[in-house]
Structures are given as C-alpha cells and as structure tokens.
Amino acid sequence: MEERRYHSVRLDKDRCKGCTNCLRHCPTEAIRVRDGRAHILDNLCIDCGECIRVCEYHAKVAFTDSLPNIKAYKYTIALPAPTLYGQFRGLRNPAYVLEALKCIGFDDVFEVARGADVVTRAIRERMREPNLPKPMISSACPACVRLIQVRFPELLDHVVDIRQPMEVAAEIARAEFCRKHGCEPEDVGCFFITPCPAKMTAIRTPQPLGQEKSELSGAISMMELYGLLLPHVMKMQSDPNFVPATRYGVGWATSNGEASAVFPDNSLSVDGIPNVIRVLEEVENNKLNELTYLECNACVGGCVGGPLTFENNYVAKHAIRNLVKQMPEIHPDSNVPISMINKYKMRLDTPLEPNPVAALDESMTEAMRKMKRMNEIVARLPGYDCGSCGSPSCAAFAEDIVRGYSTEMQCIHIMRDRLQSLAAEMLDLAQTRRE
Amino acid sequence: MEELFSTTYPVAQADYVTAGKASADIKRRLKQLGVGGDVLRRVAVASYEVELNLVIHSLGGELTLTVFPDAVQLVSADVGPGIRDLAMAMREGYSTANEEARSLGFGAGMGLPNMKRNADEFDIQSEYGKGTTITMRFRLS
Structure with missing residues (x-):
C-alpha cells in the first residue's frame, strides 16, 4: 500500500450527501462517489480547492493551522499573502493590515509581497541563462505545479526552478528577526496567511514541490483571520517607518501581476484551472514556443480568487488595483539588490518529479x-x-x-x-x- | 509487426470548432497506455499539426492512430485536393492557407516541416486532384 500523501483538502464525511457536484467539477477527476459519499483519490488531488467552492453542503474542507497554534513558538511572524490587502475595501496602505496582524497576537510581520519582489528579481536573473525551454512556466501556484506533475509531466522542464515568494519571504523574515532580536531561529514561528489550501499542502509536504523543507511553520486561513482583523484595520494609523514592498510585489495577488513584473514584454497569464489546462495543451502542442513566460493561476483572478478568501475575487482585484495605483512606480530590479538573491536561497533543492496518472496497466x-x-x-x-x-x-x-x-x-x-x-x-x- | 490498438478519427474540412479534438484524444490515450516523455511530446506536436492540416487544407479526411509494440503510427488520409507542388509545401514558411485560416492564426507554413522534424519516419504521398496521405512513425524506446 502506497503511503498516503498529505492533503489540506479533505472530506467531512458527516456532511457529505454523496451528490455529484464536486465529482464533475474536479479538474483532475480525483473524486469518486462510493457508498453514498465522496472519496478523494490521493495521488490525483492537486489541492486546488475547486470542490470546496462547489460543495453545497460544505463537506469539502481545507485544513490549516488555527491562530492559537502560533503559541507553540516563543516569537511569531505573520507573513500575509498580498491577497490579504484585497480583502479590505478602500485600503489605502498595506501598513494598516500589517499593524492589525500585530494586534491579534503576532510579534512581527513580513510582507510576502516583499518575497515576491525578491523572487521577481531572481526569476529575471534566471531567465538570462541560455538554453531555457520556451515558454518558462511560473512555479508560484502550487496547484498548477501539481497539475503539471499529474497531467503534463513532459512539461516539467519548463517550470522555473525558483522558490515560491512565501518561502523566500519566510527565510528573510526569520533571519532579519533573529539578527534584530538576537534569538535562535527555532524560536521563531513563521506563519503564512493563506488564500488557498494548495499553499498549506506545499508547506506541510514541500518535497514533491522540490524543497527539502519549508521555511514556514504553518499557514493560517485568511477566512479565519478576516473577522479578527477587520475592526483593527478600520481604526489603524500607519507606521511612519514602514518600508513597503513594491507595487509589483503586491500585484502578484492578481492574475497577470507576476507576469507583468517578471516579463512584461512577452508573457501570458492564464487563470482558472480549466483555462490553465487548455493553455498547457497548447504548450504541449508546441503552439506557444515563441512565448517567454507563462503565468498560471489555479484560481480565477489569481490568488484573490482563492477558496479561503473572504471577499469576492473581482472586488478584491479592484481593491488591489486601487491600492497599487497609490504606490510609487519602482521595479524590483532597482529595489532588490543582487546581493539579496545571492544571500538567500532562491533555487529549488531538487528537480520537480513527475506524478503522472498511472497507465491502464504496467504491460x-x-x-x-x-x-x-x-x-x-x-x-x-x-x-x-x-x-x-x-x-x-x-x-x-x-x-x-x-x-x-x-x-x-x-x-x-x-x-x-x-x-x-x-x-x-x-x-x-x-x-x-x-x- | 502485430498491431495492438487502432482507432480512426474523421476530420471535416474547415471545422474549426472541433479542430484539435482528435489530437487531444490521441494524447490522452497514449498517456493511458503508458507512453510519455519525449515520444508523447513529439506525437502531440505532429498529431496536432496533421489534424489542423486536414481542417485547413483538405476537403476532409481521417486520422488513424495505430499502436504497435515498438512504435506509434499516425496516418492522415484525405479525399483531396492534393498538393500541387510538394517540394514547395515541405519548405518552412511556405503556406497556401486561406484568409479564414490565417485570421485564426494558422498558415505559418510550419505544419509539414514540423511533422517531419518530430516523426522518426515521415512519408508523404500526394497527387493533385486526388488527395494526400501522410504516414508518420514514432519509435517507442
């Protein structure tokens, strides 16, 4: 018997009616209904959370860490995905949200958007190297990377071998915190504030995604924190010493944000799993070999469409766009020194392994x-x-x-x-x- | 060599709605049979090109996938019109695609050269006024 893979997405047996909603919406056909309830096929599930969205009975759930879990560490740092800013209408400054995170119990905060800035620079440097397949495919969305491992394994050499922004952000956050406060790395818990279950799975089981271990200690659902943060965000004053991520890093929250930061001239951005599948088919048919960079997002609208977000993805996208408009026009190329990407680990530890659907028979x-x-x-x-x-x-x-x-x-x-x-x-x- | 599996897809002239369905199914079936990696990628490219050629240039025809223990074979056979100048047609960048096809982004003149490049064996027989038959084989290592 094969060892079971960890999945954030799971079934609540008591709530499942055995209807066929999730069955027909699963993009990798990873669900079967047997004996009156759904079963998730372990090897095919990519944790995209599509089933969470469509289940009328809320029987599909995403397991994430809960806020009290942070108490296991002496110090804790919150690492909010930039998507979190899109949850608050009319937000004029990310600092309000960061301060609010401190109010609910975190000792410090570090924007994953800053990780995205660093990763933007790292990918741009990586893309200068010769003999890369075209197009290079983003590795930021773990659900899309798993989709490629399961359904398009022969495209794995197109996936850019740079770590996700949350990983880079966590490494920097922990190192800076330890330097400032003179504490040991193991005393510092880094918690990602996640819009989706795929990131949670990526943190718990980083090996299939090319990392020996995750820099993060866990992930807390945006949905869980939204209600706690809201009253604080409303009455917050901005910290004058706050140095924000660039508008490009924040832009990673929405589809085309990454592509326009990394390779604006010749990139394509696709969102929503069925659309991602169609575009990957085109790559497989060699019909996109003049394209340099392909950004894939499992969720419609990008991470703002994640199943663990509170705000409607279109409204959140609008909020992000308005926020970004007020930020200065600085590109990570000039904001992130090259020493930064040499100092911290940017590359994946191991190549991404295929995990294809098994053939009908070995012979x-x-x-x-x-x-x-x-x-x-x-x-x-x-x-x-x-x-x-x-x-x-x-x-x-x-x-x-x-x-x-x-x-x-x-x-x-x-x-x-x-x-x-x-x-x-x-x-x-x-x-x-x-x- | 004994054939193990064969299936035929009819392809209609100028049917851009279903264009690509046959090659997508070919890809899916080969994956189910355990064909992967480089061979799958090459069959994917060649089958898509040949299917689109049937849609764009032929009066209709069919595409047949045959799997042997040691090779995958694709045969495209159409009912006309045949190629007037085969040597020209094999050149990169040469295309006789019409306005409709070009408006959809086809007609780069890379179809036949791409097929030849991706197949291990490539054969084309064409008679103007009659039709064209393309046979491609891909070795399974």
Missing part, C-alpha cells in the same frame, strides 16, 4: 487490451456524463471498470434497461403460462 500489451475493452464499454454507455455511477464521466467510468474499481451495473441507465427487459421477459413468461 503495454495488457494496457491496450484494456483500452479496447474500454472502448466497447463506452459504446454501451448512454454518454450523459451524469455521474450517478460515482465516476465523473462515462469515459472515466469505463476506465474505472477496466481498472477494476467499478462494475457496469453501477450505471443506473444500463441497470434500468436490463430491468425493463427482464420485466418484459417475465410478462411474456406469465402470459405463456396462462395460454
């Missing part, structure tokens, strides 16, 4: 036999993709049957036809007797 001959059988089964199925069998589509159902996970009688339409013909036969039989 190709047997796999082809199964594929033929699959075709025969599909021809018998109604093609409604209704999900009543517990598989996401008729094609996936046929695949589940040949893989031995389901049987044809799970199809209620086939079952109904068989019952009807059985009933007809019995009627015939009864009439024959009477004659």
